[in-house]
Amino acid sequence: MLARMSARPRCSVFIATSLDGFIARADGGLDWLALVEAPGEDYGYGAFVSSVDALVMGHNTYATALAFDAWPYGGKRVIVLSRDATPSRHGEEHTAEAPVALCARLAAEGVEHVYVDGGATIRRFLDAGLIDDLTISLVPIVLGTGIPLFGGIGEHRLTLIETRGFPSGLVQVRYRTRAA
Amino acid sequence: MLARMSARPRCSVFIATSLDGFIARADGGLDWLALVEAPGEDYGYGAFVSSVDALVMGHNTYATALAFDAWPYGGKRVIVLSRDATPSRHGEEHTAEAPVALCARLAAEGVEHVYVDGGATIRRFLDAGLIDDLTISLVPIVLGTGIPLFGGIGEHRLTLIETRGFPSGLVQVRYRTRAA
Numbered sequence: 001m002l003a004r005m006s007a008r009p010r011c012s013v014f015i016a017t018s019l020d021g022f023i024a025r026a027d028g029g030l031d032w033l034a035l036v037e038a039p040g041e042d043y044g045y046g047a048f049v050s051s052v053d054a055l056v057m058g059h060n061t062y063a064t065a066l067a068f069d070a071w072p073y074g075g076k077r078v079i080v081l082s083r084d085a086t087p088s089r090h091g092e093e094h095t096a097e098a099p100v101a102l103c104a105r106l107a108a109e110g111v112e113h114v115y116v117d118g119g120a121t122i123r124r125f126l127d128a129g130l131i132d133d134l135t136i137s138l139v140p141i142v143l144g145t146g147i148p149l150f151g152g153i154g155e156h157r158l159t160l161i162e163t164r165g166f167p168s169g170l171v172q173v174r175y176r177t178r179a180a
Numbered sequence: 181m182l183a184r185m186s187a188r189p190r191c192s193v194f195i196a197t198s199l200d201g202f203i204a205r206a207d208g209g210l211d212w213l214a215l216v217e218a219p220g221e222d223y224g225y226g227a228f229v230s231s232v233d234a235l236v237m238g239h240n241t242y243a244t245a246l247a248f249d250a251w252p253y254g255g256k257r258v259i260v261l262s263r264d265a266t267p268s269r270h271g272e273e274h275t276a277e278a279p280v281a282l283c284a285r286l287a288a289e290g291v292e293h294v295y296v297d298g299g300a301t302i303r304r305f306l307d308a309g310l311i312d313d314l315t316i317s318l319v320p321i322v323l324g325t326g327i328p329l330f331g332g333i334g335e336h337r338l339t340l341i342e343t344r345g346f347p348s349g350l351v352q353v354r355y356r357t358r359a360a
Binding site for chain 2: 019143149152164
């Protein structure tokens with residue numbers, strides 16, 4: 001077999017939602033994530049982040065990250081999908097490229113694995129057929145209202161890779177996307 | 181200890197949703213449930229239905245059941261929450277009682293375990309603090325649009341009882357509700 005350049009990097013989602021599918025309260029609040037905080041348990045987040053070469057996120061997720069006490073993505077390449085020429089604060093890049101064009105460029109630059117984050121960005125990438133796998137951590141709470149992960153997108157069939165419950169009540173489900 | 185009448189029956193939810201939390205397509209379509217049909221596997225539905233004394237559902241779920249080739253609840257007491265005096269076709273009862281009053285009456289009638297079904301009815305019972313446990317079967321598909329199970333209700337913390345993945349890709353999660 002001949003070695004060949006991949007047409008695009010593998011794109012993965014790793015995100016927590018309430019049981020009713022919200023990634024944040026309507027005001028962006030993430031306090032409810034504390035329900036599943038447990039000493040020494042990161043639910044695979046560290047290993048996942050170590051496996052990616054770059055993060056791609058929308059401007060809302062970026063704004064959330066900027067508001068943290070410390071920049072949470074130190075040492076990782078971060079690409080923010082934004083039409084604004086926001087000044088970079090931690091080396092992050094801003095681009096207005098569409099997902100397909102961005103993925104093609106990242107592949108050409110040798111990026112093999114991308115962490116796609118933020119509701120709107122995940123939905124754009126899903127509908128563009130660019131998501132390979134999703135790891136969703138279901139927090140044992142119904143928020144009732146909030147910012148949804150999904151909604152208003154096309155249909156996507158999934159293949160279950162694995163599921164696991166944790167003592168905190170968090171249930172993690174991992175899927176591969178399937179050709180329609 | 182003295183035996184005493186329970187103030188209300190145990191109320192359980194047993195429902196399938198897409199990964200994005202829809203219980204049906206926007207037109208009520210349930211075709212996507214076929215993705216997880218497997219010979220000899222009912223995902224615990226039969227045992228669950230055997231454990232209940234009565235079903236309580238809203239008029240949309242009732243209309244869906246009426247459209248099936250055969251009435252799916254033969255031999256079970258069925259109570260439809262409806263303000264219309266719809267004629268009973270299979271012995272089902274219609275009531276305009278609020279959930280709390282209905283539960284009190286059912287307890288007085290000796291009903292110990294109720295299956296609460298249908299999105300709007302489940303949400304009403306949840307917000308009234310009347311749901312004891314929820315079994316949700318996550319079908320491996322993102323529908324994108326449809327009729328949601330949750331949305332527009334209060335906050336409810338849950339305790340995970342168990343979770344299980346099936347070869348079909350269905351993931352079943354079971355929770356107890358918790359006092360707020």
